[in-house]
Amino acid sequence: MSLMDLANSLLDVERQTKSRPLDYFNWLPCQVEFFKATERVACMRAGNQALGKTTALVSDLLWLMAGEHPYRECKKPPVKCLFVTASHEQGLNIMQKIWALADHSWFAEGTEFCQKKAGFTGKYPRVVFANGSSVVFRSGMGAALNLAGLVCDAVYIDEPPVSSRIYSESLKRLLKAGKDGTMRMAFTPVNADVRWLKELCEAGSIADYHTPLTPEALVPVGTNTPLKLSDGTVCDEAWIQSVIAESLPHEVPVICHGEWEFRATDGLFEKWSPSEMVTPKMPAGDVPVYIGIDHGSGRAGSSVAIIVAVEKAPDLADSKVYVLSEYVSSAECTEDHDAAGILEAIERVPGLKWSDLDQAWGDRPHHGARGSVSKKSNGLLAAALGKAERAAVHNIRPGVIHPPLRNAKRGKHGPNTAGAVSFGCTWLHRCMLKGNFSVHPRCTNLIACLSQYEGKSNSPSSHSIDALRYALRSIIYSPVNRSTARARVSFR
Numbered sequence: 008m009s010l011m012d013l014a015n016s017l018l019d020v021e022r023q024t025k026s027r028p029l030d031y032f033n034w035l036p037c038q039v040e041f042f043k044a045t046e047r048v049a050c051m052r053a054g055n056q057a058l059g060k061t062t063a064l065v066s067d068l069l070w071l072m073a074g075e076h077p078y079r080e081c082k083k084p085p086v087k088c089l090f091v092t093a094s095h096e097q098g099l100n101i102m103q104k105i106w107a108l109a110d111h112s113w114f115a116e117g118t119e120f121c122q123k124k125a126g127f128t129g130k131y132p133r134v135v136f137a138n139g140s141s142v143v144f145r146s147g148m149g150a151a152l153n154l155a156g157l158v159c160d161a162v163y164i165d166e167p168p169v170s171s172r173i174y175s176e177s178l179k180r181l182l183k184a185g186k187d188g189t190m191r192m193a194f195t196p197v198n199a200d201v202r203w204l205k206e207l208c209e210a211g212s213i214a215d216y217h218t219p220l221t222p223e224a225l226v227p228v229g230t231n232t233p234l235k236l237s238d239g240t241v242c243d244e245a246w247i248q249s250v251i252a253e254s255l256p257h258e259v260p261v262i263c264h265g266e267w268e269f270r271a272t273d274g275l276f277e278k279w280s281p282s283e284m285v286t287p288k289m290p291a292g293d294v295p296v297y298i299g300i301d302h303g304s305g306r307a308g309s310s311v312a313i314i315v316a317v318e319k320a321p322d323l324a325d326s327k328v329y330v331l332s333e334y335v336s337s338a339e340c341t342e343d344h345d346a347a348g349i350l351e352a353i354e355r356v357p358g359l360k361w362s363d364l365d366q367a368w369g370d371r372p373h374h375g376a377r378g379s380v381s382k383k384s385n386g387l388l389a390a391a392l393g394k395a396e397r398a399a400v401h402n403i404r405p406g407v408i409h410p411p412l413r414n415a416k417r418g419k420h421g422p423n424t425a426g427a428v429s430f431g432c433t434w435l436h437r438c439m440l441k442g443n444f445s446v447h448p449r450c451t452n453l454i455a456c457l458s459q460y461e462g463k464s465n466s467p468s469s470h471s472i473d474a475l476r477y478a479l480r481s482i483i484y485s486p487v488n489r490s491t492a493r494a495r496v497s498f499r
Contacts, residue, residue: 008409021406026346031435033227038063042078050192053218053265060193065104072140073113082187085139089159091147093166098144102126102343141213147173160184160471171203196267205267219264253437275462276437286445290316290329296366299469299478302370302383310336312349331356346391368415369475385412415477431476434483
């Protein structure tokens with residue numbers, strides 16, 4: 008074979024790979040086992056982003072739609088499918104993966120995907136194949152009635168359904184398909200109450216294909232070498248241990264291994280070490296300073312403000328966090344007391360005032376018990392800051408506060424997104440693991456809370472942890488430097 012022939016052959020392989028990527032995948036053992044499942048209802052259960060659950064789900068769908076399933080006998084096209092996703096945004100991700108993995112010649116003429124135009128076009132996003140097969144998408148976050156009326160040959164569900172009602176309503180879509188109707192699910196047991204799902208799996212109503220994260224699970228079928236990440240990292244035992252080390256300890260069974268339940272633990276932040284991380288050390292040079300405020304009721308300790316400085320790294324995940332000061336409310340917790348206490352906490356940092364802050368984030372309004380006077384909000388606090396005794400020192404005037412106090416739970420990347428508490432706490436834990444987290448000795452309440460916090464929303468320690476997450480909102484949840492950043496504070 009000449010060099011020209013060889014080059015043409017390689018180009019032909021490349022073109023085929025791009026047009027039919029599914030034909031060139033090296034599948035993992037757990038994926039192949041899932042593909043071969045003959046049960047009417049089957050699920051693939053594993054940890055997050057390791058064993059290709061969603062890729063397996065989408066691939067199974069595409070083969071079924073095309074009538075070319077390589078691992079099991081299926082109904083001949085046309086096939087009607089329903090794909091239930093955790094959210095509309097997740098639905099777009101699924102549609103993008105369908106577009107990336109499919110042989111585009113399978114699609115009906117004129118089929119296009121556009122992320123900016125809500126995926127595949129139509130009132131409800133729908134993909135139509137040239138052979139008459141079609142798949143419609145629905146969000147599992149809405150009412151179960153949104154699924155009513157559909158008649159399907161197959162149902163696919165990505166991530167655990169938010170309720171058993173969504174599951175049962177999805178299953179009803181297969182009634183007319185009879186014994187040929189199938190349901191396939193892929194998930195990590197998080198972000199929803201999965202006790203009912205566990206019971207169905209244990210009872211045998213759902214075939215449970217569960218795979219823990221092990222070196223053997225990461226070796227593709229027909230090979231002797233483990234998977235590699237896009238950067239060349241080998242997914243071996245050392246890599247698995249690094250993933251485990253960067254996860255919250257109590258989440259490891261679920262997040263890493265796809266188990267049903269979290270591990271009991273005395274505290275969420277296992278790597279938190281007061282002896283190593285409580286220090287008066289200050290950041291070097293000009294760094295941004297943020298404040299996060301958790302509005303509470305009139306009870307002592309329920310309103311908390313945390314002031315932090317951040318030495319940003321090119322990769323924000325490697326940034327160094329310095330907790331500089333805190334405010335914790337007393338029993339008399341009005342917005343006026345909060346305002347005075349917050350300004351006092353800021354002044355404990357030498358040379359720092361409100362106008363030096365880069366960003367200020369506050370919790371959504373808190374109204375307390377019916378008829379109480381404990382209503383709290385960013386607007387009320389901002390007004391109180393404007394009339395505080397030392398407001399002028401901080402360059403605050405009535406109705407004029409810079410930086411403005413913004414809602415920490417608003418926006419696409421804000422801490423109101425699904426799993427945000429867990430995501431934020433995981434980021435903090437990794438920061439501790441890397442030795443990039445320190446707390447000033449004067450922050451006695453936060454020091455205690457970091458040791459005691461168990462991840463529960465009703466925990467007294469949650470106020471300080473939430474305020475800390477809010478303060479770091481733009482670092483944790485929006486990894487893009489803001490173009491409107493204010494002047495930096497210089498620590499010498």
